[in-house]
Amino acid sequence: MARPVIREFFTGIRILGKGFGMWRAKPKLLALGLIPALISFVLLAGALVPFGLALGSITDWITPFADGWASPWRELLRAGLGIVLLVVALALAGAVFTALTLTIGDPFYQRIWRGVERSLGGPEPTGDTGVLTTIGEGIRLVVLGILVALLTLAIGFIPVVGGMLATVIGVILSGRLVARELTGRAFDARGLTTYSRSELLRSGRARVIGFGVATQLCFLVPLGAIVTMPAAVAGSTILARSLTERATPSPQAVEQPLPPHA
Structure with a gap:
């Protein structure tokens, strides 16, 4: 049971690698997504950098009860709490970055995912994915990102193992949210309902989480978000196509009627 799940997880990682491969195959197309990603990155960096610089003061303010603790327990507690707060901030930043970038650069990312769809061959989905839908999905992603951040923060207070658990769970949950948001355009263009989309994502849960x-x-990675965003949009299109095709039986898989007896 574990082996297929692990294989699916790494399949999701490879799909992102195929998205990065589009930088070589279609550099001009993916370059369209750089400017919106850069704008979002600068805006978020303007919030995250001051937060990181003030992290020591924040952890001191949250833990006044530890002022009288002996060294090194006081430092260990505050360092662990600082790590948890940083993980929480980065998890939320990933969701906000994705939502903000897709909203700002909607026309550019529409061209990217449609270009990738055409390069994959087969019937191209022609459904509408309007700006209002993008904004609504972005708001939903940010709200869910806040909930994930709060859950991660709560887990971080578990003694001894809290910091490690918070890091792992925060990355997994926020990664799944990001993957769901990125595949939204390709699924909407296929006319899938929210329930159908959830079913597809659930059927390939390990693959989606890996991606x-x-x-x-x-x-x-420093400045990695700027280059990754166009590749992630391309990769999410491949991911959506793979999940859809796996859920749709091929003509060869459809049982043929038995020939009549002579």
Whole structure:
């Protein structure tokens, strides 16, 4: 049971790799997504950098009860709390970055995912994915990102293992949210309802998480989010296509009627 799940997880990572491969195959197309990503990155960096610089003061303010603790327990507590707060901030930043970038650069990312659809061959989905839908999905992503951040923060207070658990769970949950948001255009264009989309994502949960976690980790690399965003949009189109095709039986898989007896 574990082996197929692990294989699916790494399939999701490879799909993001195929998205990065589009930088070589269609550099002009993916370059369209750089400017919106850069704008969002600058806006978020303007909030995250001061937060990171003030992290020591914030942890001191949250833990006044530890002022009288002996060294090194006081420092260990505040360092652990600082790590948890940073993980929470980065998890939320990934969701906000994705929602903000897709909203700002909607016309550019529409061209990217449709260009990738055409390059994959087969029937191209022609459904509408309007700006209002993009804004609504973005708001939903931010709200869910806040809930994930709060859950991660709560887990971080578990003694001893809280910091590690918070990091792992935060990356997994926020990665899944990002993957869901990125596949939204390709699914909407196929006319899928919210329920159908959820069913498809659930059917390939390990693949979706692998793609989302890899994307989230690339976002954490300095300036990596700018280059990763267009590749992630391309990769999410491949991911959506793979999940849809797997759920649709091929003509060869349809049982043929038995020939009449002579």
